[in-house]
Amino acid sequence: MANKIFDRDTLLDLTVNVVPLFIIGFFVVGFVVLAPFGIDPLASAIQFGLLAVPFVLLAVLTYFAGRAVAGAEHSSDVYLPGQASVRGAEPLEEFDDTPESLERDQTNAVEGETADDAADDH
Amino acid sequence: MQVNGQLALTVLMGIFLVAVAAWLARIENWRSYTPIGGGGALGQQEGYVSEEKPSGIIRWLTTVDHKDIGLLYGTYGLIAFVVGGLMVTVMRIELIDPGMSFISNQFYNSLLTSHGITMLFLFGTPIIAAFANYLVPLLIGADDMAFPRINAIAFWLLPPAALLIWAGFFPIPDLIPAQTAWTMYTPLSAGVGAGNQANAGVDLMLLGLHLSGVSATMGSINFIATIFTERGDDVSWANLDIFSWTILTQSGLILFAFPLLGSALVMLLFDRNFGTTFFAGEGGAMLWQHLFWFFGHPEVYILVLPPMGIVSYVLPRFSGRRLFGFKFVVYSTLAIGVLSFGVWAHHMFATGMDPRLRASFMAVSLAIAIPSAVKTFNWITTMWNGRVRLTTPMLFCIGFVSNFIIGGVTGVFLASIPVDLILHDTYYVVGHFHYVVMGAIAFAGFAGLYYWYPLYTGRMYQKTLGKAHFWLSMVGTNITFFAMILLGYGGMPRRYATYLPQFASLHQVATIGALILFVGQVIFVWNFVQSWLEGPTVDDGDPWDLRESGLYTAEWDWYDQKLQTAIADGGEEEDSVLTDGGDEEESVRTDGGDVDAADD
Amino acid sequence: MDAEPGLSEQYRMASPWPLFIALGIPIAELGILFGLLPLAVGGLLLFGGSVAGMATESGYARTPWRALVVVAIPLAALGAGFVFTTINLPNRGFAIVAAAVILAAAGVVGSAFNTTNDPTY
Numbered sequence: 001m002a003n004k005i006f007d008r009d010t011l012l013d014l015t016v017n018v019v020p021l022f023i024i025g026f027f028v029v030g031f032v033v034l035a036p037f038g039i040d041p042l043a044s045a046i047q048f049g050l051l052a053v054p055f056v057l058l059a060v061l062t063y064f065a066g067r068a069v070a071g072a073e074h075s076s077d078v079y080l081p082g083q084a085s086v087r088g089a090e091p092l093e094e095f096d097d098t099p100e101s102l103e104r105d106q107t108n109a110v111e112g113e114t115a116d117d118a119a120d121d122h
Numbered sequence: 123m124q125v126n127g128q129l130a131l132t133v134l135m136g137i138f139l140v141a142v143a144a145w146l147a148r149i150e151n152w153r154s155y156t157p158i159g160g161g162g163a164l165g166q167q168e169g170y171v172s173e174e175k176p177s178g179i180i181r182w183l184t185t186v187d188h189k190d191i192g193l194l195y196g197t198y199g200l201i202a203f204v205v206g207g208l209m210v211t212v213m214r215i216e217l218i219d220p221g222m223s224f225i226s227n228q229f230y231n232s233l234l235t236s237h238g239i240t241m242l243f244l245f246g247t248p249i250i251a252a253f254a255n256y257l258v259p260l261l262i263g264a265d266d267m268a269f270p271r272i273n274a275i276a277f278w279l280l281p282p283a284a285l286l287i288w289a290g291f292f293p294i295p296d297l298i299p300a301q302t303a304w305t306m307y308t309p310l311s312a313g314v315g316a317g318n319q320a321n322a323g324v325d326l327m328l329l330g331l332h333l334s335g336v337s338a339t340m341g342s343i344n345f346i347a348t349i350f351t352e353r354g355d356d357v358s359w360a361n362l363d364i365f366s367w368t369i370l371t372q373s374g375l376i377l378f379a380f381p382l383l384g385s386a387l388v389m390l391l392f393d394r395n396f397g398t399t400f401f402a403g404e405g406g407a408m409l410w411q412h413l414f415w416f417f418g419h420p421e422v423y424i425l426v427l428p429p430m431g432i433v434s435y436v437l438p439r440f441s442g443r444r445l446f447g448f449k450f451v452v453y454s455t456l457a458i459g460v461l462s463f464g465v466w467a468h469h470m471f472a473t474g475m476d477p478r479l480r481a482s483f484m485a486v487s488l489a490i491a492i493p494s495a496v497k498t499f500n501w502i503t504t505m506w507n508g509r510v511r512l513t514t515p516m517l518f519c520i521g522f523v524s525n526f527i528i529g530g531v532t533g534v535f536l537a538s539i540p541v542d543l544i545l546h547d548t549y550y551v552v553g554h555f556h557y558v559v560m561g562a563i564a565f566a567g568f569a570g571l572y573y574w575y576p577l578y579t580g581r582m583y584q585k586t587l588g589k590a591h592f593w594l595s596m597v598g599t600n601i602t603f604f605a606m607i608l609l610g611y612g613g614m615p616r617r618y619a620t621y622l623p624q625f626a627s628l629h630q631v632a633t634i635g636a637l638i639l640f641v642g643q644v645i646f647v648w649n650f651v652q653s654w655l656e657g658p659t660v661d662d663g664d665p666w667d668l669r670e671s672g673l674y675t676a677e678w679d680w681y682d683q684k685l686q687t688a689i690a691d692g693g694e695e696e697d698s699v700l701t702d703g704g705d706e707e708e709s710v711r712t713d714g715g716d717v718d719a720a721d722d
Numbered sequence: 723m724d725a726e727p728g729l730s731e732q733y734r735m736a737s738p739w740p741l742f743i744a745l746g747i748p749i750a751e752l753g754i755l756f757g758l759l760p761l762a763v764g765g766l767l768l769f770g771g772s773v774a775g776m777a778t779e780s781g782y783a784r785t786p787w788r789a790l791v792v793v794a795i796p797l798a799a800l801g802a803g804f805v806f807t808t809i810n811l812p813n814r815g816f817a818i819v820a821a822a823v824i825l826a827a828a829g830v831v832g833s834a835f836n837t838t839n840d841p842t843y
Contacts, residue, residue: 013449016496017457020489027485037477050482054464054489058457065456069449072358081448082363082435082675084356085263087683128760135764142768146738146775175736184736271740271776278744286748322756329751336747391755396811 010070017062024055149180186270191277192256193578196571198280199249200650203564205288206240207643209233214602214636217629220620228318230619231301236288238304239327241559242425243334244284249567250428251276251341254369256578258345260677261363263354268347276340279333286330290323300327303617305418306390308401308410313394325394332387335380338424342373342380349373363675364445367452368431371459372424378463379420386413408473415466423462426558427455429566430497433519436573437501440516442509442671447500454493461490471539472546480539487537494530498523509671514588518569521596525561528600529554532607550610553603560639561599568595568646576665577681581657587649594642601635661685739776742768750821759817766797766821771828787836790829798822 006014028051037043072078077091175181175190185191213233216224225233255273259266267273290299298321302311306328313320349370353362390410392398401410438445445451464486471480501523510516532554535541545551568591575583605628614625621629663682668674746769753761774789783789797818804815 014453016447016450016453016493019496020457020461020492023489023492024485027482031478031481037481040478043476043478046476047478047482050464050479051485054461054486058460061456061460062453065453068359069452070360072360076358076360077356078358079356079361080444080672081361082261082365082677084358084361085261085354085676086674086679089356128758131758132760135760139764139767142742143771146742149738181736183741184738186737186740187735190735270735271737271780274737274740275743278741279747282745282748286752325755326752329748329755332751333748395755396809 005067005070005074007070010066014062014066017058021055021058024051027051028055149176186266186274188255188259188267188270188273189578191273192252192254194252194277195248195255195280196252196578198277198284199245199252200647202240202244202248202284204643204647206237206245207640209237209240211636211640213237214633216619217621218633219630220623220626222620225619227619228298228301231303231617232290232299234617235300235303235327236291239287239331240284242304242421243331244280244287246425246559246563247334247338248280250369250372250425251338253365253432253567253570253574254341254345254428257574257677258348258366258369259352260680261366261675262349262352262357263676264348264352266352267344268352269344272340273344276337276344279337279340283330283333283337286326286333289326289330290321297321297326298323300324302327305414306410307414308390308393308407311390311410312401314402320394325391328387328391328394332384332391335384335387338376339380339384342376345369345373346377364434364448364451364455365428365431368427368434368455371455372427375420375424375427375459375462379417379424382413383417383421386410386417389413408470408475411470411473412467415469416463419466419469420462422555422558423458425563427458429522429563429570430455432566432570432573433501433522434497436515436569437519437523438504438508439573439666439668439671439673439675440511440513440519441505442511442673443504444673445500446503446506447496450496451500454496457493458490461486461493465490465537468537468542471542484537484539488534491530491534491537494526498527498530513572513666514583514585514592515569515573517589517592517596518565518572521592521599522562522565522569524596525557525565525599528604529557529562532557545610547616548610549606549614549616552616553606553608553610556603556606557599561603565595565599568592571650573666574677575653576660577677579654579657580659581653582660582665583653583657584649587645591642591646591649594638594645598635598637598639598642602632602639603635605629605632605635737776737779739772739779742772743776746770746772754814754817757814759813762814762817763821763824766818767824770794770797770821770825774825774829785833785836787829787832790825790832794822794826794829797825 028048031047031051077084079086079089079091083089175185175187182190182194185194210233212225213230216222216230255267258264288299290297298318300306300311300319300321300323301317302319302324309315310317310319311324313324349362349366389398389400393401400406434445434451465483467475467479467483468487471483501519505520512520532550536545536551536554572583572588575581609625609628609632612625612628614621614628663685664674664678666678668678746765746767748765749761750765750769753759753763753765770790770793771786773793774783774786777783777789778786783792801815801818801820801822803809804818805812806815809815
C-alpha cells in the first residue's frame with residue numbers, strides 16, 4: 001500500500017522537505033560530535049529537544065501530506081489546481097488512464113474518495 | 123460621585139440594551155421560526171438557495187455571505203493600511219533631520235507602536251482574511267464557509283479592536299497612546315517604574331490586540347473546517363489550489379499561535395491591573411519574550427504564507443505556464459508551517475540565553491530558509507521561458523519575488539548568531555523585515571487586489587495608474603529600506619526619534635523613499651476607489667485571457683456564471699454600462715497583452 | 723425594509739446576531755478589566771443573549787430560552803471563579819454572576835410565557 005502511494009514521483013516531490021531535515025540532522029550530529037559548549041543535562045536536553053521536535057514533526061507532517069496528496073492522485077481524477085470545479089474542465093493527462101483504472105476502482109471501494117480517508121485506513 | 127458615575131453608566135447601558143433589543147425585535151420575528159431540517163444540527167444547511175439579503179446598510183451589518191464578509195475585511199484592511207501609512211509618513215518626516223521637532227518624542231514612540239500593531243494585526247491579517255473569505259469557498263467549490271455566522275463574528279470583532287488599539291490617540295482625557303513598541307516587552311509594558319506606561323491607553327491596546335487575536339482564531343478554525351469538509355466533489359488534496367493550501371497552513375499556525383498571545387496578553391493585563399507578578403523581574407522579562415516570540419515568529423509566517431500563495435497563484439497566469447514544481451511549493455509551505463514554531467528565540471540571541479539553546483535555534487532558523495528559497499526558485503523557473511505579460515498584478519508579483527529575495531537573504535544572515543549579535547536592534551533588522559512585510563507581503567496583497575479587481579468589483583482598474591502605483595512602490599520600497607539596511611550596518615539603533623548627525627544623509631534618503639511610497643499609495647487609493655465607482659465594467663468572464671493558455675480557474679468560472687445569470691435576468695442596473703463595456707474590452711486587452719501577446 | 727419581520731427567515735444570508743456577539747465581548751471585557759460593572763453586566767447580557775439568539779436561528783437550539791440558561795451556566799461558573807478562587811476579584815465576579823442570573827431568569831421567564839408557542843415547533 002505505502003509503496004504504491006509513495007512512488008518515485010512522490011518521493012521526488014518530498015525531497016524538498018528532506019533538505020531542511022538534513023540541515024537539522026547535520027546540526028544534531030555536529031552538536032553531538034563537537035559539543036562546542038559542553039554537555040549539561042538540562043541545557044543539552046533542551047538543545048537537542050529543540051532540534052528533535054521540529055525534525056520529527058516535519059517528518060510526520062511531510063509523510064501524511066504526501067500520503068494525502070499522492071493518495072488522492074491515485075484514487076480520483078486529477079485536475080490542474082484550482083480547475084477541478086470549473087465547468088467542463090478536463091482532467092489532467094494520464095492519471096485516469098486504462099492501465100490504472102481497474103486498480104483504481106478497487107482502491108476507491110476501500111478508501112472512499114478523499115485522501116484523509118486513505119490516510120486513516122493505513 | 124463615583125456612585126453617580128456607575129448609575130449613569132448603568133442607565134446608558136440599559137438604554138443601549140433596550141435599543142438593541144428593540145431593533146432586533148423589529149427585524150427579527152422571534153416567533154416565526156420554523157424547525158430547520160429534521161435534527162437541524164447543521165446551521166448552514168438551511169439553504170442558501172435564496173440569494174436574498176436585506177438592502178442598504180442593514181445588509182452589510184447582518185451579512186453572513188463569505189463574499190460580503192471578504193469585502194468588509196478588505197475595506198477594513200485598507201482603511202487600517204491608510205492609517206498605518208499616515209502614521210509612518212509622519213514618523214519619517216520627523217526623521218528627516220536629527221533636530222526636527224515636528225512631533226514630540228513621546229508621540230513618535232506612540233506612532234511607532236501603533237504603526238507596527240496596525241500594519242500587522244489590523245492590515246496584514248485582515249487583508250489576507252479578505253482574500254481567503256472571498257476566494258477559498260469559490261476555489262474549492264464550497265457554497266460558503268463552514269460556519270458563516272462565526273465568520274461574521276470574527277469580522278465584527280475587528281472594528282472594536284481597532285478602536286481600542288487607537289484609543290490613546292482619541293481626545294479622551296487622561297488617556298495616552300501606548301509607547302511599548304509592538305513587542306510590548308516587560309517591564310516597560312507592565313507599567314512599572316518611572317515611565318508613563320501605566321496609563322490605561324496601554325490596557326486598551328492590549329484588549330484590542332486580544333480581540334483581534336480572538337477574531338483571527340475564529341477565522342482560522344473556520345478556514346480549517348471549510349477546507350477539510352466543504353470541498354467540492356472533484357476538489358481533492360491533489361488538485362487543491364496553492365492559495366487554499368497556504369490558507370490552510372496559515373490557519374494551522376494561527377490556531378497554535380494566537381491563543382498563546384491571548385493568554386500572554388491576559389497575564390500582562392493581570393500584572394498591570396490586579397497585582398500578579400507573571401512578568402516581574404529578569405525571569406519575567408525573559409518569560410514574556412519567550413511567550414511573545416513563540417507567537418511572534420509564527421505570526422511572521424502567518425502573514426507571509428498566504429501572500430506567497432497569492433503570488434504562486436497569480437504569477438503563473440501571466441507567465442503562460444503552470445506553476446513549476448507545484449508540489450514543491452505545497453510541501454515547502456507545510457515545512458515552513460512546522461519549522462516556524464522552532465525558531466522563536468532567534469529574536470532573543472542577545473538576551474544572554476544558554477549558548478546551547480541559541481545554537482539550536484540558529485540551526486532551525488537556517489533550515490527554515492530552505493523552503494522559502496525553494497519557492498523563490500519555483501517562481502523564477504515558472505517565468506523562465508514563459509510568455510510573460512507585464513500586467514499590473516504580474517509586476518507586483520515580480521516585485522514580490524525581487525523584494526523577497528533581499529528581505530529573505532538579509533534574514534538568513536540575521537539567523538546566524540555572530541552576525542545577529544552585531545546587527546541586533548539596528549536599522550538592519552528594520553530594513554530586513556520591511557523588505558518582507560512591505561516589499562513582499564503588501565506587494566502580494568496589491569497583486570491580488572489588482573488581479574481579482576474585476577471579480578469583486580465587476581469593473582476594471584485604470585492600468586496606467588496601476589503601473590504608476592507599482593513603480594512608485596517598487597522604487598520607494600527599495601530606496602527606503604535599502605537605506606535602512608545601510609543605516610544598520612553603520613550601527614544606527616532602532617526605535618529612536620532622533621539620531622547622530624553621521625546618519626543624516628541615509629535617513630534623508632529613507633524619508634524621500636517613504637514619500638515616494640506615499641505618493642504611490644495615494645495613486646493606489648484614488649485608482650481603487652474611482653475605478654470601483656466609475657471604471658469600465660468587465661463583461662468578460664475571462665478578463666485575463668486565461669482560457670487560451672489553459673490556466674482558467676474556478677473563481678473566474680464563478681464570475682462568468684454570474685455574468686451569464688445577470689444577463690439572463692436582464693441585468694437592469696447595468697444599462698448605462700454597455701458603452702463603457704466596449705472600451706473596457708480594449709483596456710483589458712491592452713493591460714493583459716501588451717508585452718508578448720503578439721506571440722500567439 | 724427593516725420593518726419587515728423575520729430577517730433571518732427571509733434573508734438566508736443575513737443574521738443580525740454576529741454583530742452583537744462581537745460587540746458584547748469588548749464591552750464586557752472593558753467592563754470587567756476596568757471595574758465598570760454596568761458595562762460588564764450589559765456586555766455579557768448582549769453577548770449571552772445574542773449567542774442564544776444565534777443558536778436558535780441556526781437550529782442548534784429550538785427556542786432561545788433554554789439556550790439562555792445554557793449560556794448562563796458557564797458565565798456563573800466564571801463569576802464564581804472570580805469570587806471564590808485566588809483570583810479574588812469579588813466585585814467583578816459578582817457582576818458576571820449577576821449577568822448570568824439575569825440571563826437565566828430571562829430564559830426561565832421566557833419559556834414560562836411562551837409555552838403556548840411550543841407546539842408550533
